[in-house]
Amino acid sequence: MRLELREITKQFPGVLANDRISIAADRGKVLGLLGENGAGKTTLMNILSGLYRPDSGEILIDGTPRVFNDPAEAISAGIGMVHQHFMLVPVFDVVQSVALGAEPVTGAVRTFDRTTARARVVELSTQYGLDVDPDAKIENLPVGVRQRVEILKALYRKSDILVLDEPSAVLTPGETEELFTIIRGLAASGTTIIFITHKLNEVLEVADTITVLRRGRVAGTVLPSETNREELANLMVGRDVELTVTRGKAHPGEAVLEIKDVFVRNDRDEMAVRGANLEVHAGEIVAIAGVQGNGQTELVEAITGLRRVDSGHIRIAGATVDQAKPRKVSDLGVAHIPEDRMRDGLVKAMTVAENYILDSYHREPYSRGGRFDRTSIAREAQRGVDEFDIRTPSIETHVGNLSGGNQQKMIVAREFSRPVKLVVAAQPTRGLDVGSIEYIHKRIIEQRDAGAAILIVSTELDEVLALGDRVAVMFSGRIVGVLPSEQATKEAVGMLMGGVH
Amino acid sequence: MTATAAPVNGLVPAVSEAARRAQRSARIRGIVIAALGLIAFGLASGSMTTDVTFKFWLQQQGKAFAQVDTSPGELWILAGIATGVTGIWQLWRGAAVRWRLWLVLWLPFWVIAIMGHLLVGQTAVLTNLFSSSLEYAFPISMGAFAAMICERSGMFDIAVEGQMLVGACAASIAGSMALQWLGPDAGTIAGPIVGPTVAALSGMAIGLLMAWLAIRYHVDQIISGTVVNFGALGLTNFMYLRVLQTYTDYNTPPTIEKIQIPLLADVPVLGPIFFQGTPYMYIGWIVMVVLTYFIFRTRWGLRLRASGEYPQAAATVGINVIAIRYRAMLLAGAIAGFAGSYLSLHSAGSFQMNMSAGKGWIAIAAMIFGAWNPIGAFGAALVFGFADAAQQLLSITGVDIPPQFLASVPYIMTVIVVAGVVGRVRGPAMAGQPYEQG
Numbered sequence: 001m002r003l004e005l006r007e008i009t010k011q012f013p014g015v016l017a018n019d020r021i022s023i024a025a026d027r028g029k030v031l032g033l034l035g036e037n038g039a040g041k042t043t044l045m046n047i048l049s050g051l052y053r054p055d056s057g058e059i060l061i062d063g064t065p066r067v068f069n070d071p072a073e074a075i076s077a078g079i080g081m082v083h084q085h086f087m088l089v090p091v092f093d094v095v096q097s098v099a100l101g102a103e104p105v106t107g108a109v110r111t112f113d114r115t116t117a118r119a120r121v122v123e124l125s126t127q128y129g130l131d132v133d134p135d136a137k138i139e140n141l142p143v144g145v146r147q148r149v150e151i152l153k154a155l156y157r158k159s160d161i162l163v164l165d166e167p168s169a170v171l172t173p174g175e176t177e178e179l180f181t182i183i184r185g186l187a188a189s190g191t192t193i194i195f196i197t198h199k200l201n202e203v204l205e206v207a208d209t210i211t212v213l214r215r216g217r218v219a220g221t222v223l224p225s226e227t228n229r230e231e232l233a234n235l236m237v238g239r240d241v242e243l244t245v246t247r248g249k250a251h252p253g254e255a256v257l258e259i260k261d262v263f264v265r266n267d268r269d270e271m272a273v274r275g276a277n278l279e280v281h282a283g284e285i286v287a288i289a290g291v292q293g294n295g296q297t298e299l300v301e302a303i304t305g306l307r308r309v310d311s312g313h314i315r316i317a318g319a320t321v322d323q324a325k326p327r328k329v330s331d332l333g334v335a336h337i338p339e340d341r342m343r344d345g346l347v348k349a350m351t352v353a354e355n356y357i358l359d360s361y362h363r364e365p366y367s368r369g370g371r372f373d374r375t376s377i378a379r380e381a382q383r384g385v386d387e388f389d390i391r392t393p394s395i396e397t398h399v400g401n402l403s404g405g406n407q408q409k410m411i412v413a414r415e416f417s418r419p420v421k422l423v424v425a426a427q428p429t430r431g432l433d434v435g436s437i438e439y440i441h442k443r444i445i446e447q448r449d450a451g452a453a454i455l456i457v458s459t460e461l462d463e464v465l466a467l468g469d470r471v472a473v474m475f476s477g478r479i480v481g482v483l484p485s486e487q488a489t490k491e492a493v494g495m496l497m498g499g500v501h
Numbered sequence: 502m503t504a505t506a507a508p509v510n511g512l513v514p515a516v517s518e519a520a521r522r523a524q525r526s527a528r529i530r531g532i533v534i535a536a537l538g539l540i541a542f543g544l545a546s547g548s549m550t551t552d553v554t555f556k557f558w559l560q561q562q563g564k565a566f567a568q569v570d571t572s573p574g575e576l577w578i579l580a581g582i583a584t585g586v587t588g589i590w591q592l593w594r595g596a597a598v599r600w601r602l603w604l605v606l607w608l609p610f611w612v613i614a615i616m617g618h619l620l621v622g623q624t625a626v627l628t629n630l631f632s633s634s635l636e637y638a639f640p641i642s643m644g645a646f647a648a649m650i651c652e653r654s655g656m657f658d659i660a661v662e663g664q665m666l667v668g669a670c671a672a673s674i675a676g677s678m679a680l681q682w683l684g685p686d687a688g689t690i691a692g693p694i695v696g697p698t699v700a701a702l703s704g705m706a707i708g709l710l711m712a713w714l715a716i717r718y719h720v721d722q723i724i725s726g727t728v729v730n731f732g733a734l735g736l737t738n739f740m741y742l743r744v745l746q747t748y749t750d751y752n753t754p755p756t757i758e759k760i761q762i763p764l765l766a767d768v769p770v771l772g773p774i775f776f777q778g779t780p781y782m783y784i785g786w787i788v789m790v791v792l793t794y795f796i797f798r799t800r801w802g803l804r805l806r807a808s809g810e811y812p813q814a815a816a817t818v819g820i821n822v823i824a825i826r827y828r829a830m831l832l833a834g835a836i837a838g839f840a841g842s843y844l845s846l847h848s849a850g851s852f853q854m855n856m857s858a859g860k861g862w863i864a865i866a867a868m869i870f871g872a873w874n875p876i877g878a879f880g881a882a883l884v885f886g887f888a889d890a891a892q893q894l895l896s897i898t899g900v901d902i903p904p905q906f907l908a909s910v911p912y913i914m915t916v917i918v919v920a921g922v923v924g925r926v927r928g929p930a931m932a933g934q935p936y937e938q939g
Contacts, residue, residue, distance in 0.1 A: 049817065072819025087814035089807050090930070100807055101818030103800045110800040153818070 001062050001078060001160040002026050003192055008057035010043050017043040019216040020057070023194075025161070025209075030183060030193045032207025032224075034200070036236055036433045037404065040216040041196050045165055048194075049081045050074035061161075075101075080154025084166040086146050087153075090139035095121050097138055098152050124155045128185060143291070144175040151182065162186060163194045168202055172291050173461060173494035180206050198236075199462075200229045212236055237434045245438075247445045250469040253282035256422050256453035257303070262312035264298040271310070272298040274477035280422070285444070285454040287468030288479075289461060289493050295477040296457045297339055300426045303455070304336045305329040306344070317421050330359055333421035335447075337411055337428045339457070341404075345411045348400035352392050353381035355399050356414050380417070388413035389439070405436030412443055423447050426457045441467060461490060461497075475499045523596040530600060534607070535588025541581030541614065549574030553617045554624040559769045561777070562629070567770065576617040580610035616891060619900045630890050631774045636847075638879070638886030639785045640665065640857075643840035644864025645871060645878035646792055647704075647833035652873060653796060654829035655809040655822070656715060657933040659726025661837045662861025663733030664707050668700035668841020670737040673852035674745075675699035676754025676845075692755035697842040704838020705831050707733070712830035716823055719935040734855060741854050756850045757781065757843075781843045785879075788836070792875040805829060809929030812936040822936055837861070859912065866915045873928050888914045 003025045010018040018040045025031035035041045046052045048059065050068035058065045061077055068074040081087075088097045099117040106113045121134045130148045138146060147167060154162050164183070168176045183206055187193055197203055203210050204224050212219045212235040219235045233241045257280040266272035273295040280286045290296055301307035303314055305326035314321050316332050330336070338344035346355050357366045357377055365376040381395045390409045392402055399407060408428070415423070425444060429437040444467065448454050457474075458464050464471055471488035473481045473496035481496045553576075555569045584607040591598050616625070644661045651658035676696030680688035707729060714720040745752040762776040762783075796802040804825055807815040812822045844860075845852040863885050870884075871877030888911040896907050 050819075051817070070819060070821075071817055075819050081817060083817065085813075087811070087817045089810045089814055091810055092807070096803060097814075100803060100815065101820050103803060105800050109795070111798055112800050112803055 001192055002060075003079075003161050003194070004060040004063075005044070005048070006058045006060065008044065008047060008054045008059075010040075010047060010052060010054050012043075016216050018047070018054070018057075021213065021216070021218055023211045023218070023221075025192045025194055027160075027192050028187050028190050029208040030187050030195055030206055032203030032210040033194055033196045033213065034198065034203050034210055034232060034236060035196075035213035036198055037431050038215075038433070039213040039236070041213055042165065043216075044213075045081065045163055045194075045196065048074065048079060048163060050079075072101075075157050075159070078158065078160040080157055080159025080162045082147065082150040082154060082162065082164045082167060084169060086143075086150055088138045088146055088149060091137065093137050094132055094134045094141075094149055094152075097149055098156050102157055120156060121152060124152055128155065128182065128189075130182065143170045144172070144178070147171070147179065148182070151186075160190070161192045161194070163196070165196045166198070167195070168197065168199065170292060170459075172497045173490060174498045176202070200232050200236075201462075203232070204229070214238055233434060241434050241438060245441050245445070245466040247285075247467070248449065250284040250448065252284040252469070253451065255279045256282050256317055257455060258313075258315040259299075259303070260313045260315075262299070262302060262314060263310040264295070264302045264307055265310055266298050272477055273302065275312070276474070276477065276479050278472055278479050278482070280453040280455050282421070282453050283448060283451050284469045285448050285456060285467050286470045286472055286482075287456040287458060287464040288472045288474050289458065289464040289497055290474035291497055292459050294474050296426070296459075296474050299474070300336075300339065300424055300455075300457055303329070303424055304334065304338075330418075333419055335415035335418070335420045335423045335425075335452075337408075337415060337423070337425040339426035339430075341407055341411055346399045346407060349398060351396050351398055352385065352390070352402075352410060353377055353395040355410060356381040356384050356395070356417070359414060360418065384413040384417055388443075405432045408432055408436060408440060412440060416443065416447065420447055420450075420452045423452055423454045424457075425454070427459065428456065429458075429460070429463060437463075461493060464488075465490065465493065473497055520596065527596040527598065527600075528592060531588050531590075531592030531595075533588075534591055535585060538581050538583075538585030538588050541577050541584055541611070544614075544618075545574040545577035545581060547574070548572060548577065548618065548621075551621045553620050553622070556624050556626045556628070557770050558626065558628040558773045560767065560772065562773060566626075566628075571617065573614065573617040573621060576610075576614040580607070580614040583607040583610045612887075612891075616895070619895055619902070620898060623898050625894060625898065628770065628773045630887075630894050632778060633890040633893070634883060634887040635775070635782055636778055636886070637889040638882040639779075639781050640840045640843050640860050641864045641867050641885050642785055642879045642882035643788065643836055643843075644861050645867040645882055646788055646875060647837040647840070648865050648868045649871075649873055649875065649878060650792075650805070650829050650833045650836070652868070652929050652932040653805050653809045654826045655812055655929060655931045655934065655936065656712065656826055656830055657722040657726060658708075658711070658830070658833050658837070659723055659865070660707055660711055660729040660733075660861075661833075661864050662857055662859065663726075663730040664704040664834055664837035665841035665844065665857040665861050666733045666737050666855070667703050667707060668838030669844040669856045670740055670841075670852050671703040671838070672696035672700035672842030673752055673754045673845040674740075677751045680753070680755050681750060689755045693757045693846065696754055696846050697839050700842035701835040701839040704834040704836070704841065706834070707838075708830040708832075708834025709827075711834075712827050715935065716826060722933050730861075737852070738854050741852060745852060752851045754846055754850070757846045779843075779847050781847060789875045789879045796875065806929070808936075809931055812931055812934075816936075826936070863911065863915050869928070885911055885914060 005021060005023050007020045007022055008018050009020055021040065021044060023031065033041055043052065047054050050071040050073050066077055068077065095114060095118045098121050104113040104116040105111060118134050125132045130152060132145060132148050132152060167179060171179060183193055195203065195207060207224055209221060209223055211221045212232060214236060259276055259278040262273055262276045263271055264273035276299055288296055298307060302309050305321060305324045305328065309322040316329065316334060319332055321329050342348060361367060365373055367373065378395060385392060385395060388409045390406050390413060392406060399410060402410065423444065428440055444454060456467055465488055468488065469485055471483045471485065471493055472479050473493055475497065476499065483492060549572055551572055553571060553573060557567045559565045559567055587603050587607045591600060644665060648658045648661050676692040679692045679695040683691050711725055711729060714725045715722045757779055759777055759779050765776040766772045796805065804815060804820050807820065808822045808825045816822050841857065844856045867881035867885060868878050870881035892907045892910045895902065896904050
């Protein structure tokens with residue numbers, strides 16, 4: 001079916017999320033919808049799936065205007081969504097998850113007809129080569145399979161239009177390739193596909209047409225054959241962007257961070273890090289690649305003192321920090337850019353100035369004899385704001401009111417305000433706009449050139465490859481390979497990420 | 502070759518370390534249990550000569566009976582054997598033993614032995630003990646079902662206690678009114694129907710209030726539930742002191758009597774235990790079976806569970822989560838209110854202040870103990886019901902234990918069960934979390 005959105009506008013308090021957006025996707029074609037976080041992609045999809053109603057504008061399916069009051073109506077119109085955060089109940093099995101909301105029933109009390117549902121799941125799974133075990137519990141499935149369950153959900157509802165929201169965010173490069181094969185197969189059988197992403201390479205590879213969104217508006221619609229990465233990035237950001245990070249040669253010095261046979265447990269008391277070994281030297285960037293959930297989070301927390309080391313040793317600048325408290329680690333000259341900035345990086349309800357001194361409030365010049373020195377706090381915070389180009393109305397603004405990019409700059413400004421020997425940055429650019437990404441990368445490279453050891457953990461392969469002087473790959477709690485940047489190709493790293501040597 | 506299979510620096514896989522830890526604690530557990538077995542034998546040696554008699558009614562209370570004469574010593578020996586076997590089994594098989602299940606084997610022997618010990622020289626009618634356990638389990642299991650339906654839908658029902666109390670009060674007043682207005686003949690028939698119905702409706706009204714506060718205004722459900730519980734206590738106390746004490750006619754409802762199930766009631770021993778109870782008891786069993794089927798086998802149950810586990814997932818496939826939660830709160834209110842009517846219409850035959858006496862809270866414990874599963878919750882309610890019945894038996898036979906201590910046994914059981922025996926059970930992920938529709 002042909003899907004067309006005409007002049008869709010949606011206003012939220014203070015934000016015009018969608019401003020007269022028009023897009024169109026033909027039957028059997030893949031429309032790539034490209035845009036940064038905050039460009040209005042998600043709002044547009046929520047309108048399409050019936051979760052929001054547009055303030056004005058029309059949704060046309062095969063030329064007929066349709067209005068969706070709730071998700072059920074969008075589903076019955078043939079629109080299937082694959083959400084970025086999987087909409088699957090962890091304790092359900094595949095059949096239950098797929099059938100939920102469209103259950104075949106028998107009898108007066110509407111008994112769930114599992115046999116019928118299961119047969120259909122098996123049939124669809126075979127037909128489209130999805131290879132999903134219908135009786136497996138969702139929580140036991142790897143993310144790649146969960147995504148296929150989401151696709152099954154849409155197919156089960158006979159969706160002719162399939163919307164995939166950032167589908168590759170959680171996948172390894174190999175799984176992404178498999179997903180593209182599935183997408184091409186679906187398109188060939190007549191499904192209209194809308195592929196939402198912020199990754200330039202992916203739209204170029206899989207889309208038939210590309211529509212770029214910027215700040216709630218359509219910035220342009222182009223054909224992949226007639227465009228390139230630079231043009232797309234320009235459309236996305238509104239100015240020329242340096243896509244490749246320029247960094248000089250590394251001059252590694254002595255080892256600053258030494259990780260030896262480290263085991264760390266996760267919150268569920270399972271061994272998440274199982275014998276990791278790694279060294280990071282002064283003046284080099286080591287980037288850890290890996291699919292989320294392979295122990296990276298726990299390793300970073302162990303290094304920064306947020307989690308106990310179960311066995312093995314971690315040394316920073318010669319000091320053993322296996323059981324050290326975060327403050328001791330930070331006093332050794334460690335800057336930590338945490339993975340979840342709202343949970344571990346900032347206090348949302350405190351001001352920019354207060355957040356700026358969060359790690360050194362107890363020291364001079366911020367405190368004297370147990371009392372804050374407001375003047376020097378304001379002076380230093382203002383300097384950080386100026387130096388790191390943090391866009392905030394004032395240093396008295398609550399951090400929660402800043403944009404994601406500015407919040408991240410805020411953390412970087414604070415962490416780099418002290419003398420730094422080691423930078424531990426987890427997902428330093430997750431969810432940021434291209435401009436902020438560029439800026440934060442630059443600052444990290446500056447620290448390297450000033451002689452700090454840098455450890456970056458990222459699930460974005462592009463980021464790992466762009467920054468790492470050496471690329472380490474973490475799989476199943478171990479560092480399964482360390483490659484110098486010349487050898488760290490997408491293929492080589494991708495294989496290691498999937499657990500293949 | 503996969504990375505998991507690759508020996509990294511000759512490290513022992515970490516899994517075995519966790520396993521070793523489990524093995525060590527299993528061994529300690531085995532030693533403790535075996536030691537308890539020895540203690541039981543030790544206790545036996547001193548009490549072989551004293552007597553205790555257990556009596557079972559064959560057909561009906563007060564008629565023909567069967568009798569078992571034994572001594573506490575013999576009971577301790579049985580407990581010792583069961584405990585010792587379990588302990589040795591635990592030592593032998595290590596961490597592979599699901600020790601929480603094995604509790605069912607040896608713990609009851611201890612309970613029997615302790616009771617025998619306390620009842621030395623007396624005759625205890627066990628038929629009555631078991632049938633009252635079932636009766637007392639009714640309000641607790643129904644409260645647990647109510648709380649379970651709520652939590653499965655993603656809500657907390659902390660107000661079970663208040664719903665029961667108001668239900669008890671409303672049932673008594675409504676039943677009495679039916680008796681007053683319809684006269685003794687029709688009223689005696691109508692009362693037992695009107696009373697529980699009004700109780701269920703009053704429970705639904707509280708459920709609706711709670712749902713409205715939580716869903717519409719995102720009021721924390723623990724807080725609103727606590728407020729409702731205190732409100733219910735205050736309101737019913739006021740009704741009792743200011744109204745019902747003066748107009749006692751409105752607090753004398755027709756009571757709900759025990760009925761005999763034809764044929765089954767004549768089965769020796771089992772008849773008096775299982776088939777000579779109040780209609781409430783049978784309704785409780787029916788609710789348990791029906792609820793189990795509905796939660797796990799029907800479309801309603803699937804959607805209910807999805808709303809409690811991951812409401813966004815349910816909403817994106819077109820399920821109205823808000824409606825499901827409202828309906829769940831109403832249904833739970835009806836069940837809890839109905840359970841309350843048991844208190845005033847059966848046990849006492851009138852409403853008394855704070856009649857529920859914490860049964861609603863014990864019900865929530867039973868729900869957790871039963872792992873959010875109707876059959877499990879019923880089993881848990883039976884444990885609490887038994888504690889209650891045993892406590893009454895011991896206090897009636899004049900055992901030399903302070904009655905205040907005996908009365909606290911069911912509550913002490915609750916603490917032990919929830920803190921110790923339950924271990925890690927997992928409830929619905931999003932219970933108590935407000936859900937905002939798009």
